[in-house]
Amino acid sequence: MLITKDEIASLLPHKLQVQEGEVPVESKGLEKTKLLEDLRELFGTQPLAVLATQGEGTPYVSLIAFASDEKLKYLLFSTTKATRKYANLSANPSVSLLIDNRKNTLEDFRDAVAVTALGKIEPVEDFELRIMENIYLMKHPHLVDFLHSPTNAFLKINVEKYIVVSHFQHVVEVKV
Amino acid sequence: MKKEGRKEGINVPRGACISTAVYNDYVDKTGLRGRILLELNRKPFEEMRWEELWDLSEKIKHMFARTPFPPEMGTELEEKLAGYFGEKAVAVRSSAPGEDSAKTSFAGVHASYVNVWGTEAILRHLRLVWASLWSDSALLYRKEMGLDIFKSAMAVLIQEIVEGRVSGVAFGMNPEDASEALVEAVYGLNKGLVDGTVEPDRWVLERKSGNIKKHYHAERGRGVFGTEEGTELRELPENLKETPPLTQEEVAQVFNLTLKTETLFGSREGIRKPQDVEWTIRDNTLYTLQSRPITTLVGEDRDEKRLWHLSLRRSFGNLKELRETIEEKQIPAMQAEARELEKEELSGLTESTLAKEIERRAGIYRKWHDIYWDEFIPFAHGARLFGQVYNETVDPKDPYEFADLLSGTGMLSLERNRKLEEMAGKLRKAPGLLQKAKNLTPDPGLGKELDAFISEYGGSYSESSAAREGLVRLLVEMASSPPLSQPPASPVKTKEQDRIRKLKENFLSRFEGEKEQFAAELLDLGRASYRLRDDDNIYLGKIEAELRRALLEGEKRLKKRGLKGAKLPEIEKLPNLEPIIEEITEKMIKTLKDPKYSFEWKKSGKTEKTEKTEKTEEKLKPRQLLGNPSGPGTSQGSARVILQESDLYDIKAGEVLVCDAVDPNMTFIVPLCSAIVERRGGMLIHGAIIAREYGIPCVTGVPDATKLIKNGDYLAVDGYLGIVTVLERRDW
Structure with a gap:
């Protein structure tokens, strides 16, 4: 039995149908606010994210526990210094972070949102250390010993922009 | 329970129940749930040694003790508790779900605290009772009963303390005779009865009729009574000494109480469960303090009700006895025996006398080995006992601070290390002598010192030339680099000694009156336990070395005899004789006695087999291995993996010592190392102790450490x- 194109379309979520011709988020302030709100919520529900660094021209990804500040300008994470990712980002502070809510099911193609953050690693400065630590530990209170170990580095990604993918192929960019 | 109790005409003290929801809220909001999970996950539960389990539970307990309630939660609890109990003394008792059901009894597994005063103290003890959900015995018990460790939660009962005139326990059924019931009573508080300081009057009743069959009078002398700051043991007035604490009517009343609670709790499960009841009488009113089904754990039941430090006292007493036996009897006997063996010349013996001598020495070794396991190792618990008390009273930031108080008490191995450093110092100052040593040219002066050193510290330095050579190489290595970290007892470390003195003063200041005496004794015991744990191994090492010497002599003879194709075990290279001692001794004796027996040596193919299986399986390349942080600090260096004794002498300054288990006989190389990595786990094992003494980073309990790490691998050790x-993986 054949299914018509219209029938397939009716199975798809409404948003996808209006994808074409949509005004880019950047030009509409309200939509940016809404999107950032959605991202804030997404980031809150995801304890872990995939960090991409590079060492000698080779990409290297690793799973990290992250948190973000209220404005989503900074993404915070922590790593021991004897790791590959730390060696990589010490040599090259440009990194990328993937935050997503996939469940590894078919429905992901409809429901999942994947956010790629691009930015540069910066050390957490003394003046902001307390507040940043609080932000991080609010989300990951069990990592307190890890965070406070002298062998650990507490870092922030100064985010330049987010690339947000939804509905499998719907992609928007937002600068922060 | 309170409500039902009143309905059935049972009086219970006022109480409040802190539900499991409060527990869950606390561990979620503070992140403790995650921290516990991380700690429990360092290693599979099944692979943990009891020492590691103890460390684990002590760490978790420490987390509970050091993690306050989130402000809004704390305030709410404080207000409620203050309104309910004010400044009255309470008991804080565990009541985990699944506890005391028909099948399982957690009696004695979880903690209970009595005579807790004031809201702040109640909240602290509430957390300590929660922590006991993760005590080593509780973890083992839940594992044994097949209960889910991670689903654990605990409700806690806070109960006003009723200071009765007379108190006691009663068994609705005598655990030893089902036709009888028992009532025990003392003047004053129950504490005297349950901790064994006051002898109770005892009535045996017929369970069916309630008739008293027999009354055993106690020698009534003293009783435990409440005071402002706790309880005290007081002399009874003369008239009470002569009068039993209960009248016959009261005995009947107490017995009836056991039947009432039996009906009350038994009916719930559809079967009758005789009860074990703790009761007290105040102003002619009989109060039920606790009632639980009698289980096979009846004997331990009473422990739970003890004050914490009193509950330790019984095992404290045992440990004190053990110490006396070990220090005054076993160690001197062991030393004397080792000295006797050392004097004997073996090279002049005939082969059959040598065989007899090996047999005798193997017997002596076995004897001491058994004593070591039966008495010396249990005595090591003394250090842990002290740690437990220290942590509960001082509540330090570092749960192993107590180890600093225990150390620096003249451990033999540290003395030996100082002596080594002294010899190295001489070489350092005399380039001519150093050159001689480098070329392994014998020097009479140094030779004498080495002889004295080996005789004094014996250990596993066998008489083999390889070990002696190794020792010289080690001295050369030590002399070629500047003096290493000073052993703690040197005057440079007076600051450290100052700190330790302060720690001690602070600890003792937490106790008052006769309790301070108890605390001082406990510290003394802890120190003895800590020190002996190290020394006893050295003494046993001497005995082992003497057996080894005889076996080496035997091996020499066999080689002379020229056994064709026989695979001799190369005793010199074996780091640890213990696993093969029976086999090797038996074969050696038989071969020495009977020249035809030599073919037996060909059979031994054990070592070959293991090599083969290792070769066929492709090895995984390790990158990051997880163990337990056992000595703070961090450092990097090349791995020196110890697979056999002779590897010890190859160590270079700055290398990371990687071994299966640091034996006290190995600790002389520790000052040269930049870090220690050990397969065996525990915070108070030798490696961890020595690392702490020298301030060297240490990670213990790394599974398969010596298999996964290769000699020469470049390591980063994170002791935090x-x-x-x-x-970097060694690529050669």
Whole structure:
């Protein structure tokens, strides 16, 4: 039995149908606010994210526990210094972070949102250390010993922009 | 329970129940749930040694003790508790779900605290009772009963303390005779009865009729009574000494109470469960303090009700006895025996006399080995007992601070290390002598010192020339670099001694009156336990070395005899004789006695087999290995993996010592190392103790450490988090 194109379309979520011709988020302030709100919520529900660094021209990804500040300008994470990712980002502070809510099911193609953050690693400065630590530990209170170990580095990604993918192929960019 | 109790005409003290929801809220909001999970996950539960289990539960307990309630939660609890109990003394008792059901009894597994005063103290003890959900015995018990460790939660009962005139326990059924019931009573508080300081009057009743069959009078002398700051043991007035604490009517009343609670709790499960009841009488009113089904754990039941330090006292007493036996009897006998063996010349013996001598020495070794396991190792618990008390009273930031108080008490191995450093110092100052040593040219002066050293510290330095040579190489290595970290007892470390003195003063100041005496004795016991744990191994090492010497002599003879194709075990290279001692001794004796027996040596193919299986399986390359942080600090260096004794002498300054288990006989190389990585786990094992003494980073409990790490791998050791990273794999 054949299914018509219209029938397939009716199975798809409404948003996808209006994808074409949509005004880019950047030009509409309200939509940016809404999107950032959605991202804030997404980031809150995801304890872990995939960090991409590079060492000698080779990409290297690793799973990290992250948190973000209220404005989503900074993404915070922590790593021991004897790791590959730390060696990589010490040599090259440009990194990328993937935050997503996939469940590894078919429905992901409809429901999942994947956010790629691009930015540069910066050390957490003394003046902001307390507040940043609080932000991080609010989300990951069990990592307190890890965070406070002298062998650990507490870092922030100064985010330049987010690339947000939804509905499998719907992609928007937002600068922060 | 309170409500039902009143309905059935049973009086219970006022109380409040802190539900499991409060527990869950607390561990979620504070992140403790995650921290516990991380700690429990360092290693599979099944692979943990009891020492590691103890460390684990002590760490978790420490987390509970040091993690306050989130402000809004704390305030709410404080207000409620203050309104309910004010400044009255209470008992804080565990009541985990699944506890005391028909099948399981957690009696004695979880903690209970009595005579807790004031809201702040109640909240602290509430957390300590929660922590006991993760005590080593509780973890083992839940594992044994097949209960889910991670689903654990605990409700806690806070109960006003009723200071009765007379108190006691009663068994609705005598655990030893089902036709009888028992009532025990003392003047004053129950504490005197349950901790064994006051002898109770005892009535045996017929369960069916309630008739008293027999009354055993106690020698009534003293009783435990409440005071402002706790309880005290007081002399009874003369008239009470002569009068039994209960009248016959009261005995009947107490017995009836056991039947009432039996009906009350039994009916719930559809079967009758005789009860074990703790009761007290105040102003002619009989109060039920606790009632639980009698289980096979009846004997331990009473422990739970003890004050914490009193509950330790019984095992404290045992440990004190053990110490006396070990220090005054076993150790001197062991030393004397080792000295006797050392004097004997073996090279002149005939082969059959040598065989007899080996047999005798193997017997002596076995004897001491058994004593070591039966008495010396249990005595090591003394250090842990002290740690437990220290942590509960001082509540330090570092749960192993107590180890600093225990150390620096003249451990033999540290003395030996100082002596080594002294010899190295002489070489350092005399280039001519150093050159001689480098070329392994004998020097009479140094030779004498080495002789004295080996005789004094014996250990596993066998008489073999390889070990002696190794020792010289080690001295050369030590002399070629500047003096290493000073052993703690040197005057340079007076600051450290100052700190330790302060720790001690602070600890003792937490106790008052006769309790201070108890605390001082406990510290003394802890120190003895800590020191002996190290020394006893050295003494046993001497005995082992003497057996080894005889076996080496035997091997020499066999080689002379020229056994064709026989695979001799190369005793010199075996780091640890213990696993093969029976086999090797038996074969050696038989071969020495009977020249035809030599073919037996060909059979031994054990070592070959293991090599083969290792070769066929492709090895995984380790990158980061997880163990337990056992000595703070971090450092990097090449791995020196110890697979056999002779490897010890190859160590170079700055290398990371990687071994199966640091034996006290090995600790002389520790000052040369930049870090220690050990397969065996525990915070108070030798490696961890010595690392702490020298301030060297240490990670213990790394599974398969010596198999995964290769000699020469470049390692980063994180002694804060317990991580070993292979930064560069040796590629040769």
